[in-house]
Amino acid sequence: MGVGYTTIMYGEESLLDGIADIGACRYDGVETSLGEIDAVGADAFEEQLDAYDLDLYCAMGEWLETQGAADRITAGAETAADLGAPYLGILPPHRGTTDDADFERWLGEICDAAADVDITPVLHHHGGTRVEQLDEIEEWLDRAPDSLGLLWDTAHHYPYDKGNPEGDLSEGIRRFADDIEYVHLKDVAPGAGFDDHVAALSEGKFRLDTVFLYYNAFTDLGEGVIDFAATHDALEEIGYDGHITIEIENQTKDPIAHAKENLDYWWEITGQ
Secondary structure (H helix, E strand, O other): OOEEEEOOOOOOOOHHHHHHHHHHOOOOEEEEEHHHHHHHOHHHHHHHHHHOOOEEEEEEEEEOOOHHHHHHHHHHHHHHHHOOOOEEEEEOOEOOOOOHHHHHHHHHHHHHHHHHOOOEEEEEOOOOEOOOOHHHHHHHHHHOOOOOEEEEEHHHHHHHOOOOOOOOOHHHHHHOOOOEEEEEEOEEOOOOOHHHHHHHHHOOOOOHHHHHHHHHOEEOOOOOOOOHHHHHHHHHHOOOOOOEEEOOOOOOOOHHHHHHHHHHHHHHHHOO
């Protein structure tokens, strides 16, 4: 099991620099998107991974809201597999954008393409999407092909786990123990009215303040309410031995400092 970091704060123009930063911080792997790989070129991306002794953990697709998006993700499965990624990430459609029958069909197409190149497709439950509530996660894992796994995310689980307001997500981990293939870690520091903004997203009300204040609550490990020691213990309890990626997505100043601080925090939790 390795610990990775996402390139989300670097973007296409600085992707290769981001890989260098992540390697300098002594991570084991990275997560990026199919779009970012395409922007810099798979060869250049692979060369940078090799230069910093990093593995690609997951290549994320775009929001699965059109047939074109599904086609691009299925086409990207081979690229992700060629780069050694064990996981192909799927972002669900935002609420109200997609018919359920289309979403189900597209999931099947992506799972078939992933099977052809021996890579595991993982569904990223996500606030404001069709796969948001805990019951919805179960529903779509049941409706999709058996090969589809769950990309379980601490910060996107927390707002919808009403039984654990103290930030202990252990019961949620146990609930999805058989489906968790890959893990994202990030913290949540709920601000004023956070629950109202979560509810608005669940109703498909994508106002600018609602979206901003939901995402702005995501923060560095240890800066919010999630009990990461309990998260670590619960993952060990269920026998999880896959990769863990720290996903910090809104700390735009000094991203390398955040990458290092978050890894140090996780090492303190795990005793490494």
